Amino acid sequence: MHSFSYVDGSLHCEDVDLEKIAAEFGTPAYVYSAGTIRGNYQRLDAALAPLDHLICYAVKANSNLAVLSLLARLGSGFDIVSGGELFRVLKAGGQAGRCTFAGVGKTREEIAYALREGVFSFNVESESELERINSVAGELRLRAPIAIRVNPDVDPKTHKFISTGKSQNKFGIGIDRAAAVYEKAASLPHLKIRGVQTHIGSQILDPGPFAEASQKLAALVAELHAKFGLEFFDFGGGIGIVYDQALRSGTGTWWEREENASRITPAAYAKAILPALRPLGLKILFEPGRFLVGNAGALLATVQYVKQTPAKTFTIVDAGMNDLIRPALYEGWHEIVPLRETPAAPVPMDLVGPVCESGDFFAQDRPLPPLAQGDRIAVLSSGAYGFVMSSNYNSRPLLPEILIDGKKIHLARKRQSLEDLIAGESPA
Numbered sequence: 001m002h003s004f005s006y007v008d009g010s011l012h013c014e015d016v017d018l019e020k021i022a023a024e025f026g027t028p029a030y031v032y033s034a035g036t037i038r039g040n041y042q043r044l045d046a047a048l049a050p051l052d053h054l055i056c057y058a059v060k061a062n063s064n065l066a067v068l069s070l071l072a073r074l075g076s077g078f079d080i081v082s083g084g085e086l087f088r089v090l091k092a093g094g095q096a097g098r099c100t101f102a103g104v105g106k107t108r109e110e111i112a113y114a115l116r117e118g119v120f121s122f123n124v125e126s127e128s129e130l131e132r133i134n135s136v137a138g139e140l141r142l143r144a145p146i147a148i149r150v151n152p153d154v155d156p157k158t159h160k161f162i163s164t165g166k167s168q169n170k171f172g173i174g175i176d177r178a179a180a181v182y183e184k185a186a187s188l189p190h191l192k193i194r195g196v197q198t199h200i201g202s203q204i205l206d207p208g209p210f211a212e213a214s215q216k217l218a219a220l221v222a223e224l225h226a227k228f229g230l231e232f233f234d235f236g237g238g239i240g241i242v243y244d245q246a247l248r249s250g251t252g253t254w255w256e257r258e259e260n261a262s263r264i265t266p267a268a269y270a271k272a273i274l275p276a277l278r279p280l281g282l283k284i285l286f287e288p289g290r291f292l293v294g295n296a297g298a299l300l301a302t303v304q305y306v307k308q309t310p311a312k313t314f315t316i317v318d319a320g321m322n323d324l325i326r327p328a329l330y331e332g333w334h335e336i337v338p339l340r341e342t343p344a345a346p347v348p349m350d351l352v353g354p355v356c357e358s359g360d361f362f363a364q365d366r367p368l369p370p371l372a373q374g375d376r377i378a379v380l381s382s383g384a385y386g387f388v389m390s391s392n393y394n395s396r397p398l399l400p401e402i403l404i405d406g407k408k409i410h411l412a413r414k415r416q417s418l419e420d421l422i423a424g425e426s427p428a
């Protein structure tokens with residue numbers, strides 16, 4: 001679901017012409033639609049209404065303060081994976097008491113920070129982490145609320161790098177070992193067992209694996225609840241989005257077209273998991289990241305050169321893999337459209353960035369409208385795992401991020417300057 005569409009031949013985000021954004025802020029730049037994020041949150045929240053639930057947005061998908069404050073105002077909690085993410089949530093007006101702290105490598109400093117701030121729960125990934133949290137809580141004379149991440153051994157049928165719920169992944173504790181690890185947690189004096197957590201992977205487009213995970217874990221959760229008195233079951237994130245037909249024409253409004261194109265909708269997701277989760281009578285937490293923000297973002301870029309070789313046409317733009325790494329890292333596919341609509345027939349090309357790596361591409365051998373120097377494009381559905389994964393590789397400054405809400409334009413992050421680029425460094 002998103003708010004990018006052509007109005008009089010010019011691509012808009014909500015009520016704002018993106019050529020205007022490019023002229024004002026320059027390219028490359030990220031733009032986000034506040035209305036899309038709000039709409040996605042509300043649709044998911046409504047579908048989950050039959051459950052006593054809390055949506056904890058997975059901050060790692062897009063951690064800009066403007067995105068976090070928007071979600072905090074909607075009542076969202078947050079799923080964090082580092083002390084840095086907790087700091088951002090607090091700066092954005094979010095509450096520590098609505099945060100779950102995940103991740104396989106929490107340091108003592110991060111644990112102490114989260115304990116002092118009063119996070120809702122630590123989602124624990126190993127027995128040695130249980131011991132460390134117990135020890136830090138003891139030093140601070142606090143009791144740490146915990147949930148253990150249980151790996152249900154379900155194949156989410158997604159890209160191998162973003163699958164997390166199979167037994168060969170580094171995440172969580174196997175379902176067979178879970179009861180024993182809960183016994184151990186109960187024996188540690190500075191821990192308070194609060195829930196059970198799971199997360200099977202990302203960009204999951206089929207409700208089937210979610211249904212399977214809910215069924216596989218429901219019996220275990222009920223058993224642990226009877227024994228230890230749980231407050232919640234955290235079902236993780238992973239709801240997939242449409243990347244490849246975001247602007248495809250059809251009948252109805254753009255969100256109806258999106259719903260028709262989607263293989264998973266909030267309603268289908270809820271239908272798959274409600275039968276197993278509702279009878280538990282527990283609070284159910286969800287940790288969506290990509291679903292809330294993915295389709296809400298676009299990366300704007302300007303064509304610098306068109307290079308013809310005997311084999312191919314290379315269209316070279318000013319954005320690179322350091323700005324959006326999904327194509328290089330996960331073979332991620334993004335729809336690419338010109339900011340000015342054109343009737344010209346598409347021609348096959350490679351759309352690439354300026355970075356000195358062959359992996360620096362956004363599309364390969366893809367038919368796209370003919371593009372010339374100075375033309376602008378949008379790489380759609382780049383609101384999740386876009387800016388947050390960017391780097392200064394090739395000494396390229398980090399991009400600005402702009403949040404659009406109706407007609408309102410908010411510069412949520414300034415473009416890094418060349419001085420910013422070397423801040424903190426000193427020649428020897």
Ligand SMILES: *Cc1c(COP(=O)(O)O)cnc(C)c1O
Nearest residue numbers: 058199202237238287288289290
């Ligand atoms: C990454 C992650 C999420 C969010 O995943 P999405 O696919 O963006 O919804 C949620 N929970 C945990 C534990 C994660 O690691």
